[in-house]
Amino acid sequence: MVALFSLIFTVASFWRLNAYQGKLKSWEPRSFVALINGSVLSFRFPLVLHNTGAKPIVVQEFRMRIIGESVPPLPWNVCGEHLYPSEGDGLPACF
Numbered sequence: 813m814v815a816l817f818s819l820i821f822t823v824a825s826f827w828r829l830n831a832y833q834g835k836l837k838s839w840e841p842r843s844f845v846a847l848i849n850g851s852v853l854s855f856r857f858p859l860v861l862h863n864t865g866a867k868p869i870v871v872q873e874f875r876m877r878i879i880g881e882s883v884p885p886l887p888w889n890v891c892g893e894h895l896y897p898s899e900g901d902g903l904p905a906c907f
Contacts, residue, residue, distance in 0.1 A: 829867075830866065830867060833865050841857045857876075
């Protein structure tokens, strides 16, 4: 009986940890930085992405969409390691 219970527990916990894919959650940022460089307007948002499951989730084609507007989704350009632009942050290559 103990061996059967152990087998059931092992299979159930393996399924829970590896087969269950949670959801990716994010919250509204409370701050942002806007930068105008020539004719390009860029924003930096400190985003937190939380995976509710144990299985890893890969984010591809991350875009920002303005709800309620008929504007197409904005492309995502990752650059910089901090919210506030600083010298040597790679800004000329990003913007």
